[in-house]
Amino acid sequence: xxxxxxxxxxxxxxxxxxxxxxxxTTLSKAKNQKNQAQSNLNSVNSQIDSIKSQQxxxxxxxxxxxxxxxxxxxxxxxxxxxxxxxxxxxxQAEADLETAKAKEAEQYGSMKERIRYMYENGDSSFLDxxxxxxxFADVLNKVENFSKVYDYDRNLLVEYQNTKTxxxxxxxxxxxxxxxxxxxxATYQEQQQQLETLKAEKSSQMDNFGSKLAEAQSLAAQYKQxxxxxxxxxxxxxxxxxxxxVTAGASSVANNSSAASSNKKNNTTSSNxxxxxxxxxxxxxxxxxxxxxxxxxxxxxxxSLTNGADCSGFIMSVYAHFGVSLPHSSSAMRGxxxxxxxxxxxxxxxxxxxxxxxxxxGGGQIVHASSPSTGIKISGNxxxxxxxxxxxxx
Numbered sequence: 074x075x076x077x078x079x080x081x082x083x084x085x086x087x088x089x090x091x092x093x094x095x096x097x098t099t100l101s102k103a104k105n106q107k108n109q110a111q112s113n114l115n116s117v118n119s120q121i122d123s124i125k126s127q128q129x130x131x132x133x134x135x136x137x138x139x140x141x142x143x144x145x146x147x148x149x150x151x152x153x154x155x156x157x158x159x160x161x162x163x164x165q166a167e168a169d170l171e172t173a174k175a176k177e178a179e180q181y182g183s184m185k186e187r188i189r190y191m192y193e194n195g196d197s198s199f200l201d202x203x204x205x206x207x208x209f210a211d212v213l214n215k216v217e218n219f220s221k222v223y224d225y226d227r228n229l230l231v232e233y234q235n236t237k238t239x240x241x242x243x244x245x246x247x248x249x250x251x252x253x254x255x256x257x258x259a260t261y262q263e264q265q266q267q268l269e270t271l272k273a274e275k276s277s278q279m280d281n282f283g284s285k286l287a288e289a290q291s292l293a294a295q296y297k298q299x300x301x302x303x304x305x306x307x308x309x310x311x312x313x314x315x316x317x318x319v320t321a322g323a324s325s326v327a328n329n330s331s332a333a334s335s336n337k338k339n340n341t342t343s344s345n346x347x348x349x350x351x352x353x354x355x356x357x358x359x360x361x362x363x364x365x366x367x368x369x370x371x372x373x374x375x376x377s378l379t380n381g382a383d384c385s386g387f388i389m390s391v392y393a394h395f396g397v398s399l400p401h402s403s404s405a406m407r408g409x410x411x412x413x414x415x416x417x418x419x420x421x422x423x424x425x426x427x428x429x430x431x432x433x434x435g436g437g438q439i440v441h442a443s444s445p446s447t448g449i450k451i452s453g454n455x456x457x458x459x460x461x462x463x464x465x466x467x
Contacts (some may be wrong), residue, residue, distance in 0.1 A: 356421020
């Protein structure tokens with residue numbers, strides 16, 4: 074019988090070992106793929122940050138170009154108005170010049186009529202002087218030599234000449250100012266074209282950054298998806314490994330219990346065989362029953378083995394299944410049953426820590442309602458916290 078138990082245990086160990094090796098390979102591969110995806114994601118996120126930074130800087134440049142372009146357009150509008158005003162001024166000056174010329178001609182004609190009158194009255198020397206004059210200035214010089222010409226005519230003629238000269242100068246000035254404004258207008262138009270070209274280039278760069286950003290964000294989403302997939306595989310493998318450990322622990326407990334029962338049967342009389350089922354045998358049943366609820370949630374103050382329990386609620390409900398009433402308090406459980414030494418722990422014993430309790434499975438393992446994040450689980454180190462006392466119920 075003892076040899077059969079050893080053989081069965083060896084088969085279980087070999088099967089579990091093979092499963093664990095396969096699971097470890099899958100788990101390792103999933104972790105490697107996750108780490109690679111995380112590294113890629115970090116790199117892409119850095120690229121995204123860089124692209125966004127460049128986009129921000131480029132947008133500032135575009136805003137600056139827009140500001141300069143607006144100012145150039147305002148200047149163009151102003152200079153266009155000034156050119157139109159100069160055109161009006163020039164037209165008026167040219168009209169005034171024509172008026173001055175006409176008045177000058179009119180005065181010159183009146184003067185000649187008076188000279189003719191003087192000639193008809195016998196003053197031929199003045200007419201000869203006029204006929205012999207080379208130009209208009211010469212006429213004036215000749216006129217000044219003749220005292221019989223009225224000072225009124227001379228002064229009026231000079232005044233018209235001066236007016237014509239002033240108006241001609243004004244026409245030239247306005248024409249020059251208009252030309253200068255048109256040159257300014259051409260400069261502003263050139264600046265406008267340059268700024269619009271620059272804005273178009275920067276807008277194209279912004280579109281390029283947008284495409285790069287979209288591509289990087291798409292890659293980031295793919296890497297995130299890979300990470301999520303590998304996390305799911307890792308969680309699945311960890312859960313499978315935990316199930317394997319539960320199976321291994323339960324098998325070990327069962328084998329130990331069967332071996333102990335077999336030894337007792339060989340060494341006691343048939344009249345004592347009924348009492349041999351107590352002790353570790355009952356503790357093993359407690360362990361096997363408790364392990365059914367591994368993976369269920371931790372709920373503070375809870376006592377449900379399926380919907381959630383805290384550490385003392387979990388043990389209370391497990392033992393209640395065997396007709397044992399225990400307090401719903403980790404500190405109160407330090408006084409239940411009888412105390413045994415840590416070195417004498419057996420499956421089913423209640424291990425009491427500071428603020429926490431667990432059921433000993435054997436082989437250094439415990440099953441307990443651990444925490445809200447991990448729920449009811451199996452832990453591989455009974456000594457993970459300082460043990461205050463060990464209580465045995467059966």
